Amino acid sequence: MDFATFLIQLLNGVQYGLLLFLIASGLTLIFGIMGVINLAHGSFYMIGAYLAFSLTGLIGNFWLALPAGVALAVLLGIALEWLLIRHLYRRDHLYQVLLTYGLILVFGELRSILFGDDVHSVAVPALLNFSIRLTDTLSYPVYRLAMSGVCLLLAAGMYWLIARTRLGMTIRAGSVNREMVQALGINVGLLYRLVFALGVALAAFAGMLAAPVASVYPGMGNQVLIISFVVIVIGGIGSVRGALAASLLIGLADVFGQVVFPQIAGMTVYLVMAAVLVWRPRGLFGSA
Amino acid sequence: MAEAALRTEGLSRAFGGLAAVSGVSLECRSGSVHAVIGPNGAGKTTLINMLSGDLAPSGGRIELFGEDVTGLPPERISQRGVGRSYQKTNIFLGFSAFENCRLAAQSRLPSSMRFFRRAERYHEVNAAAARALAAAGLGDRGDVRAAALSHGEQRQLEIAMTLATAPRVLLLDEPLAGMGAEESARMVALIRALKERHAVLLVEHDMDAVFAVADTLTVMVNGTVLASGRPSEIRASREVQQAYLGEGEAHV
Amino acid sequence: MEAPRGLRVLLAVILIGLVLFPLVGERFYIQYATKIMILAIFAMSLDLLVGYTGLVSLGHALCYGIAGYALALVGGHAAVSLWWSLPAAMLVSALAALVVGVLVLRTAGIYFIMVTLAFAQMLYYYVRDSEYFGGSDGIYLDVRPTLSLFGWAPVDLGNQLHRYYLTLALAVATYVVLRSVLRSPFGRVLIGIRDNEPRMRSLGFPTFRYKLACFVLAGALAGLAGYMTAVQDGIMNPEQLGWHRSGEALMMVILGGMGTLAGPALGAGALMVLELVFSIWTKYWQLLLGGFIVAVVLFLPGGLGGVFARRRGGADRG
Numbered sequence: 001m002d003f004a005t006f007l008i009q010l011l012n013g014v015q016y017g018l019l020l021f022l023i024a025s026g027l028t029l030i031f032g033i034m035g036v037i038n039l040a041h042g043s044f045y046m047i048g049a050y051l052a053f054s055l056t057g058l059i060g061n062f063w064l065a066l067p068a069g070v071a072l073a074v075l076l077g078i079a080l081e082w083l084l085i086r087h088l089y090r091r092d093h094l095y096q097v098l099l100t101y102g103l104i105l106v107f108g109e110l111r112s113i114l115f116g117d118d119v120h121s122v123a124v125p126a127l128l129n130f131s132i133r134l135t136d137t138l139s140y141p142v143y144r145l146a147m148s149g150v151c152l153l154l155a156a157g158m159y160w161l162i163a164r165t166r167l168g169m170t171i172r173a174g175s176v177n178r179e180m181v182q183a184l185g186i187n188v189g190l191l192y193r194l195v196f197a198l199g200v201a202l203a204a205f206a207g208m209l210a211a212p213v214a215s216v217y218p219g220m221g222n223q224v225l226i227i228s229f230v231v232i233v234i235g236g237i238g239s240v241r242g243a244l245a246a247s248l249l250i251g252l253a254d255v256f257g258q259v260v261f262p263q264i265a266g267m268t269v270y271l272v273m274a275a276v277l278v279w280r281p282r283g284l285f286g287s288a
Numbered sequence: 289m290a291e292a293a294l295r296t297e298g299l300s301r302a303f304g305g306l307a308a309v310s311g312v313s314l315e316c317r318s319g320s321v322h323a324v325i326g327p328n329g330a331g332k333t334t335l336i337n338m339l340s341g342d343l344a345p346s347g348g349r350i351e352l353f354g355e356d357v358t359g360l361p362p363e364r365i366s367q368r369g370v371g372r373s374y375q376k377t378n379i380f381l382g383f384s385a386f387e388n389c390r391l392a393a394q395s396r397l398p399s400s401m402r403f404f405r406r407a408e409r410y411h412e413v414n415a416a417a418a419r420a421l422a423a424a425g426l427g428d429r430g431d432v433r434a435a436a437l438s439h440g441e442q443r444q445l446e447i448a449m450t451l452a453t454a455p456r457v458l459l460l461d462e463p464l465a466g467m468g469a470e471e472s473a474r475m476v477a478l479i480r481a482l483k484e485r486h487a488v489l490l491v492e493h494d495m496d497a498v499f500a501v502a503d504t505l506t507v508m509v510n511g512t513v514l515a516s517g518r519p520s521e522i523r524a525s526r527e528v529q530q531a532y533l534g535e536g537e538a539h540v
Numbered sequence: 541m542e543a544p545r546g547l548r549v550l551l552a553v554i555l556i557g558l559v560l561f562p563l564v565g566e567r568f569y570i571q572y573a574t575k576i577m578i579l580a581i582f583a584m585s586l587d588l589l590v591g592y593t594g595l596v597s598l599g600h601a602l603c604y605g606i607a608g609y610a611l612a613l614v615g616g617h618a619a620v621s622l623w624w625s626l627p628a629a630m631l632v633s634a635l636a637a638l639v640v641g642v643l644v645l646r647t648a649g650i651y652f653i654m655v656t657l658a659f660a661q662m663l664y665y666y667v668r669d670s671e672y673f674g675g676s677d678g679i680y681l682d683v684r685p686t687l688s689l690f691g692w693a694p695v696d697l698g699n700q701l702h703r704y705y706l707t708l709a710l711a712v713a714t715y716v717v718l719r720s721v722l723r724s725p726f727g728r729v730l731i732g733i734r735d736n737e738p739r740m741r742s743l744g745f746p747t748f749r750y751k752l753a754c755f756v757l758a759g760a761l762a763g764l765a766g767y768m769t770a771v772q773d774g775i776m777n778p779e780q781l782g783w784h785r786s787g788e789a790l791m792m793v794i795l796g797g798m799g800t801l802a803g804p805a806l807g808a809g810a811l812m813v814l815e816l817v818f819s820i821w822t823k824y825w826q827l828l829l830g831g832f833i834v835a836v837v838l839f840l841p842g843g844l845g846g847v848f849a850r851r852r853g854g855a856d857r858g
Contacts, residue, residue: 084838091841095794098833099837102832105827106827113824113827233650264665265669266664266668267661270665281646341742362741363741363743363744363745366743382735391732392743395745400726400728400750401726402724403721403724403727405724405725407723408723
């Protein structure tokens with residue numbers, strides 16, 4: 001592998017990893033803080049991509065479509081938590097699994113009704129639709145670099161939110177002891193609604209961001225779902241830091257795996273997970 | 289003099305830098321009750337967890353009837369004749385009281401890898417369970433679901449399950465926790481009856497109960513043994529009074 | 541844990557119906573019913589793990605698919621006798637479960653779920669990407685196993701009706717065997733492990749051994765279902781090893797009612813029948829099925845089978 005190819009794969013791996021981070025961080029927050037296993041998370045990613053497609057078509061501007069899409073995703077998250085998810089907190093995890101599996105079917109079919117089953121694409125916004133030169137022969141799309149940049153910004157934002165604000169402190173406390181937080185007068189129901197909405201918004205935003213490069217197609221949610229769970233398990237449930245580390249690890253492993261070990265390309269991710277769990281049974285940053 | 293049923297030598301356990309238990313040596317003989325008392329945080333729970341195999345010691349030695357059992361997992365320790373009851377009630381809430389004991393007694397079968405005969409048909413197991421229930425005073429409550437028993441009865445079931453495994457050594461972790469006066473008196477009578485045929489190590493906060501049944505007393509403070517001896521000696525010791533008993537009458 | 545009486549009565553009625561069904565049913569529906577019964581076997585084997593022992597596996601399709609592939613490889617072109625090929629296939633599944641179990645049973649909770657998934661996915665990718673196993677197209681079976689006794693061959697597995705009744709017999713046998721095992725001392729240990737594993741250990745049970753034995757038994761029965769899938773469909777493809785298959789089975793178990801054995805069998809039937817019925821009504825059947833599932837979770841706390849449970853004071857399992 002020559003340097004140029006290596007650099008491209010590295011950039012791809014990091015970009016993929018950072019995108020995974022957006023998705024996985026939402027998932028790990030929902031699982032770690034609310035104790036809810038959300039199988040529909042991949043569907044939110046898909047919804048984001050389709051929102052990008054339809055809103056860009058409606059509004060005509062990708063940049064305006066983004067905040068509009070996020071707002072809709074937040075509303076969806078709030079509605080879902082209030083209508084369905086909050087009834088599951090006291091029940092066995094497996095019922096959450098089953099209900100969110102039902103949601104996968106529902107969202108998938110709604111998408112089919114509203115948008116059909118074709119593959120769509122979203123144009124890369126004109127502002128970023130060019131490449132920069134890396135070497136004499138190779139250049140890299142700026143939009144992808146921008147994606148990575150945005151994800152990093154969001155990662156920093158999340159760190160600030162969780163480590164430095166009162167809301168973040170409440171979130172962390174709520175994950176450790178729900179009853180105590182309630183006893184302190186904090187509205188745990190509202191907290192969970194916010195966390196869930198945040199998780200949905202992150203996944204949807206990731207979908208919107210990825211739409212110009214990944215294309216918008218029916219099965220995109222399912223693929224991302226499994227990888228997200230692998231990521232949060234490797235990173236440690238509930239740890240956003242862990243999600244970042246694991247996402248990058250998996251992003252790079254997947255991209256390089258396909259180039260270096262094409263015969264076992266699909267397996268790479270699972271081998272990495274098995275290896276990490278053998279070394280650290282609770283994930284990289286997981287607590288007991 | 290019979291050898292000690294249970295003996296520890298310099299037993300220690302550290303968590304990171306914190307020494308929860310250091311250098312505890314004690315002996316427990318058949319036919320007697322050895323009580324371990326001390327303020328909260330003294331290391332009593334860590335000690336009993338090491339004795340039952342739920343926690344591995346960092347140092348020291350545990351001997352059961354002369355054999356070294358240090359660091360063995362809980363199932364092996366149990367099979368060597370040790371029964372442990374828990375401070376926080378640790379029963380099978382979904383089963384009836386009888387089924388709790390039956391399952392406990394089933395552990396004494398050479399192997400439970402038996403697939404084709406109904407569990408209820410093992411009469412010796414059923415008999416052992418019924419005996420254990422009766423010994424713990426729950427003889428007529430067998431059919432009640434464990435979750436539906438009163439707190440005191442659940443504590444009794446804790447003991448019954450332990451008895452159903454036919455142990456020679458009993459490790460009782462605060463059996464009187466949360467009990468009212470009448471229930472406590474019953475539990476004390478039970479422990480007194482049990483000591484005849486077992487070596488009993490009792491961790492307790494209830495001083496009245498301790499002085500009523502204990503033959504030997506060990507006082508632990510900050511993970512080490514402050515004093516050890518007969519109850520009358522311990523009561524008289526100024527050291528102990530200052531460190532522990534003097535801290536206001538321990539609640540009954 | 542016994543299934544509630546009402547549920548068992550329902551199952552008995554369904555059984556009678558299944559025996560008589562081919563007299564009136566069309567070929568397509570007989571095929572579909574055979575598929576359902578195979579999945580019921582698969583679901584019951586998973587219930588042993590999930591409902592009775594508390595081991596939630598998302599990789600159960602590994603043992604299922606491996607047996608089917610074993611038959612496809614060995615008996616796909618030249619017919620083999622069922623008498624040895626079925627036990628052999630189940631043995632392959634059992635061995636796979638043994639190997640995976642030893643590696644995986646040290647973990648618990650979500651980590652266990654993911655590691656079981658990982659192993660199944662690794663096998664999936666390996667099989668899908670390898671020529672020997674027919675790649676993503678899979679392997680066709682041109683012939684079916686033979687079932688003959690001293691030269692007398694009343695059962696021809698090339699005949700759909702015969703396949704139907706054989707599957708029915710095997711499903712009933714699976715239920716009966718599992719029921720018996722669950723009432724045995726072994727079964728009691730499993731239930732105890734699910735309820736409170738640390739307590740079981742402190743009572744003297746070497747729980748790892750029992751979990752492993754359970755894993756192997758469940759794997760062998762999954763292999764039975766996988767073998768019959770190869771017999772019924774005449775083809776094995778990598779999707780039979782994939783997480784969709786494992787996930788679908790898990791949904792059947794939860795939907796039907798975990799830890800009742802009859803529930804998951806019912807769950808398999810319910811999911812498959814509803815899929816068929818809804819898809820006849822509308823092209824967008826997944827919407828209805830998803831909605832149904834959501835409704836069951838919200839309004840039927842014990843799954844479908846839970847409908848028959850008598851009201852108790854105080855939650856069973858939360």
